[in-house]
Amino acid sequence: MFSNKGYGWKLGAALALIAALGVYAARKGESINPPLWRCVVEPRRWDNTVLWLPYARVVSVHDAEFEVAATDAKIRVTGKSPVPVGGRLTLRGIFRADGPRIELIESRPLPPDLGRRRLLMEVVSVLVVLVVIANFIRHFSIRPKVLQVEGVD
Amino acid sequence: MPDLFTHLVAARAPGVFIRDKRIQALLVIGTFMPDIAYKGLYWVMQTRETFGAATHSFLGVLLISYLCCLFVEESIRKPGFIALAAGGWIHILVDLIKFNLGAGSCRPLLPFSPVGVEVGWIDPENVVLLIPIDAAILAAALLLERRFARVQQ
Numbered sequence: 001m002f003s004n005k006g007y008g009w010k011l012g013a014a015l016a017l018i019a020a021l022g023v024y025a026a027r028k029g030e031s032i033n034p035p036l037w038r039c040v041v042e043p044r045r046w047d048n049t050v051l052w053l054p055y056a057r058v059v060s061v062h063d064a065e066f067e068v069a070a071t072d073a074k075i076r077v078t079g080k081s082p083v084p085v086g087g088r089l090t091l092r093g094i095f096r097a098d099g100p101r102i103e104l105i106e107s108r109p110l111p112p113d114l115g116r117r118r119l120l121m122e123v124v125s126v127l128v129v130l131v132v133i134a135n136f137i138r139h140f141s142i143r144p145k146v147l148q149v150e151g152v153d
Numbered sequence: 154m155p156d157l158f159t160h161l162v163a164a165r166a167p168g169v170f171i172r173d174k175r176i177q178a179l180l181v182i183g184t185f186m187p188d189i190a191y192k193g194l195y196w197v198m199q200t201r202e203t204f205g206a207a208t209h210s211f212l213g214v215l216l217i218s219y220l221c222c223l224f225v226e227e228s229i230r231k232p233g234f235i236a237l238a239a240g241g242w243i244h245i246l247v248d249l250i251k252f253n254l255g256a257g258s259c260r261p262l263l264p265f266s267p268v269g270v271e272v273g274w275i276d277p278e279n280v281v282l283l284i285p286i287d288a289a290i291l292a293a294a295l296l297l298e299r300r301f302a303r304v305q306q
Binding site for chain 2: 011022023090105106108110111121128132
């Protein structure tokens, strides 16, 4: 399994299995948390689907409902908004074709300094990647010329 | 995903007990592998989000680890595979701590179940608060490693 015997076949089989698992996951997971714009475009198909919007901005607030703009579409949400107009939140609810609208299950306000937090995380992550690559190169030598010479022999 | 620093520390801390620096480097690379594979599929290959979900499953990690271990020298391929897979599994476990309102932070049981799973200990926007704790754990792990090395000498 870990020897060089049948190396090409092993490489091909691993790639094929990863691709097959990806295709299977894509088909099985299609109905789980679809993007909002797909639900809005085909409301009947996605009726009663549970949706999670990781990021949404409140556009307007009414008595028993409010409207949010997610990254890809706008939609009405039945329930009480936890933030005022302009505030950001994450929410989970059931998509209803009549409207279309989302019936709120749970929501959580997002902090106003979310952009700064994300920027800090991105900067730290880039630094970590550089350190890890440097450490990897220290312990492994990547020598394509040697491989080519060995291949000829 | 939590920031990469948290992922790094989650793999580097148990890595203290690995003597071979090459295997230790593979354990650390293994913990970034699910994200590298996912981002590569999503941004470079332009696949669907659900296709990439397989990279964050236990079986998907095993397959990707096997594919990657074929690129290291034959003598350390088997321990390399174990280190890569362990790193990938640590990545999934760390991802599970996020709270996505019950939507699931990843789908670890693919292809047997496409359902999202999460433990829900921390809000995704607050993972930045883990950085000081991570730094303390990493410092303690590196100190422990130095002490081990001195004792062995």
